Amino acid sequence: MEQGAKVALLSPEQLKKKFPWINTQDVALASYGLENEGWFDPWLLLSALRRKALSMGVLHCHGEVTGFNYVTQEMVTSDGDPVNFRRIHEVIVQAQNSLETQPVECMAVVNAAGAWSSKVAEMIGIGCGSPGTFQEFKLPVEPRKRYIYMFHCPNGPGLDCPLLIDSSGAYFRREGLGGNYIGGLSPLEEEEPDHSNLDVDHEYFQQKVWPLLAYRVPVFESLKVKSSWAGYYDYNTYDQNGVIGTHPLVPNFYFACGFSGHGLQQAPAVGRAVAELLHNGQFTTLDLTSFDFQRFIFQQPILERNIV
Numbered sequence: 527m528e529q530g531a532k533v534a535l536l537s538p539e540q541l542k543k544k545f546p547w548i549n550t551q552d553v554a555l556a557s558y559g560l561e562n563e564g565w566f567d568p569w570l571l572l573s574a575l576r577r578k579a580l581s582m583g584v585l586h587c588h589g590e591v592t593g594f595n596y597v598t599q600e601m602v603t604s605d606g607d608p609v610n611f612r613r614i615h616e617v618i619v620q621a622q623n624s625l626e627t628q629p630v631e632c633m634a635v636v637n638a639a640g641a642w643s644s645k646v647a648e649m650i651g652i653g654c655g656s657p658g659t660f661q662e663f664k665l666p667v668e669p670r671k672r673y674i675y676m677f678h679c680p681n682g683p684g685l686d687c688p689l690l691i692d693s694s695g696a697y698f699r700r701e702g703l704g705g706n707y708i709g710g711l712s713p714l715e716e717e718e719p720d721h722s723n724l725d726v727d728h729e730y731f732q733q734k735v736w737p738l739l740a741y742r743v744p745v746f747e748s749l750k751v752k753s754s755w756a757g758y759y760d761y762n763t764y765d766q767n768g769v770i771g772t773h774p775l776v777p778n779f780y781f782a783c784g785f786s787g788h789g790l791q792q793a794p795a796v797g798r799a800v801a802e803l804l805h806n807g808q809f810t811t812l813d814l815t816s817f818d819f820q821r822f823i824f825q826q827p828i829l830e831r832n833i834v
């Protein structure tokens with residue numbers, strides 16, 4: 527939700543009056559966004575931002591980061607413990623369609639590798655230190671497979687249909703006009719699917735998602751699934767929130783990852799904050815200090831409860 531968005535709290539009676547197609551049984555209170563909310567096409571947003579950046583002179587190079595070249599500086603803490611600081615001066619990149627790697631000189635690196643951010647962090651030794659050292663702390667971000675199902679229901683809710691997130695966790699929204707919708711449900715921790723491929727589990731919709739949707743919106747009993755796809759949440763297992771800022775032992779290595787399923791809506795603000803941190807040496811417009819890596823070391827979680 528955007529800052530300053532207006533929200534109405536609706537009683538079950540008010541909810542039923544506004545959206546007669548909702549089953550309000552077992553609803554005590556609902557929240558309904560009145561302004562500054564909506565949805566957008568993620569690929570379109572990404573393409574637009576990329577094109578704008580390119581038009582402003584950003585050089586785009588497509589390849590896979592496979593490692594880093596760095597210098598190490600050994601220091602000793604006031605307790606006499608040795609600490610190794612690292613400074614990256616080259617990123618090793620394997621260009622697309624090439625077997626060769628190439629070092630690319632850099633002043634700073636932003637780790638925005640989504641679900642694979644932890645793997646990239648390990649390339650500079652983060653999470654690979656011996657027990658009792660700062661380097662021991664891993665970036666707690668891992669891939670978690672999530673399904674989206676697109677379904678058709680000719681008599682389903684119309685133009686006034688908002689993005690609906692049920693208290694069960696199931697959600698859906700209208701997809702254009704013509705009775706099409708997209709929706710899904712995150713699995714329970716013990717149901718996490720294998721993430722080594724992006725196959726969709728169709729039974730999961732039949733067994734878990736559909737009953738919840740049809741309970742809340744009875745007309746969905748007659749829906750038909752038309753298509754589906756799977757993607758990865760960049761899931762932060764520690765507190766389900768983004769990791770933003772530098773690493774205490776690798777000061778030119780910045781994080782912008784771990785958004786756990788809400789990264790799209792935060793992306794413009796995070797991009798700006800990280801750009802300001804790089805450029806000004808500190809957060810300027812938004813102070814996101816509490817989201818930095820040190821919270822894992824000092825055990826200061828910022829728990830996100832609203833994971834959909």
Ligand SMILES: Cc1cc2nc3c(=O)[nH]c(=O)nc-3n(C[C@H](O)[C@H](O)[C@H](O)COP(=O)(O)OP(=O)(O)OC[C@H]3O[C@@H](n4cnc5c(N)ncnc54)[C@H](O)[C@@H]3O)c2cc1C
Nearest residue numbers: 590591638639640642672757758759785787788789790791
């Ligand atoms: C099904 C689904 C529904 C979602 N719904 C929402 C929603 O409603 N609202 C919302 O805000 N968010 C949503 N999200 C989450 C959102 O998509 C992510 O948080 C967001 O895409 C993260 O963006 P990112 O740029 O950090 O990472 P990504 O978009 O994952 O990009 C990471 C990039 O890094 C690249 N990469 C990885 N490793 C390397 C390497 N070694 N070298 C070079 N490149 C590398 C990858 O190829 C990829 O291109 C959803 C996600 C899924 C899967």
